[in-house]
Amino acid sequence: MAEYVKLEVEAGIATILFNRAEAANALSRKMLQEINDVLDEVQYNPSVRVVIVSGKGQKAFCAGADLKERHGMTEMETKQTVALIGQTFSHFESISKPVIAAINGVAFGGGLELALACDLRIASSAAKLGLTETSLGIIPGAGGTQRLPRLIGVGKAKELIYTARRLTAEEAKDYGIVEYVEEPDNVWDKAVALAKEIAKNAPLSLEQAKKAINHGMQTDIATALQIESLAYSRLLPTEDRLEGLKAFQEKRTPVYQGK
Known part of the structure; x- marks a missing residue:
């Protein structure tokens, strides 16, 4: 039984909910393994037409890597965990079903990188987004330096990565990072409506x-x-x-x- 990732399937729509709100849905190693198990289940379920991924509550979509857990890691463990994060995000990108990220709250660093690996993004008007890694002495290492420029263009991506700028949802929409911005109480309904519109097709x-x-x-x-x-x-x-x-x-x- 998954502890940090909840999966429900109804009417062709699979909903994946990050359930680690007390840690801002930060990606611990256990949570990463659960995500990959759930994605395998979704991929091989013929009844699933489209996927929605979101975080519990309205505070955080995903805060990225679990830095508290990483603090106690050896260099080798850190490298292994970074690789697992990258593989997990590629897993989101590679499953055959369209994936909608319902960004219900903050999505910094790996949280935004995860959303970039999805097909479409809907953000809460209260959400904050950004690839903030250069302010921490690292770079986006789970696809951010590659997926962001492919989405919004090289110059804009370099600006955001070099500055580690934190964006409002509306700013993220202006940059082309998210497709929709909704009021916090409407994010989920918008994601479901879009999923239903997709799911009716072949x-x-x-x-x-x-x-x-x-x-x-x-x-x-x-x-x-x-x-x-x-x-x-x-x-x-x-x-x-x-x-x-x-x-x-x-x-x-x-x-x-x-x-």
Whole structure:
């Protein structure tokens, strides 16, 4: 039984809730292992169409690495934990389902890096965000130096990382880090509404669209278009594609099975 990560699945939507509010949902080694176990469960659950990840309460989404735990680590243990954090965030990015980060509170350092590994981000208007590592004598080491510039551009990312600037939710939206800013009591409802809008579409299409976008963004346009073509071709023999075409012709809502 997971202690720090709670998973619920309902109507095709998996909700992952960080349940370590007393530590601002900081990522201890035990919590990281629980997150990876939950992500495996979500990945291989055919009923899951979309995922929402958030933190308990309204104070913190995720404060990043558990620095209190790290204080007692050897250099080798620190390296192992940093690697595990990076692997965990890549796990969020690599699962085939779209992932929405409902940023309910502060998301500094690794907390924002985790959100950057998700597909879409909704922030509470009370949230604060930033890659603050350079103020601590380190750099973003779990994907932040790579995912942020790919999201908002190199110059803006360098500015934020070099200054360790802490942003309001509205500032983060202006930079293009988050897609939506909602009042604290509305963040979860907005995430669920967006998840439902996504979940009604063909799950295999969502999977291939995510794969085409993520892989295509890492290469030149000619190669990216080939990636897109391959992703498209994998959908041609599916039952869902035929169902979508039939439903369109019959002017009804399609019923997708993920087949």
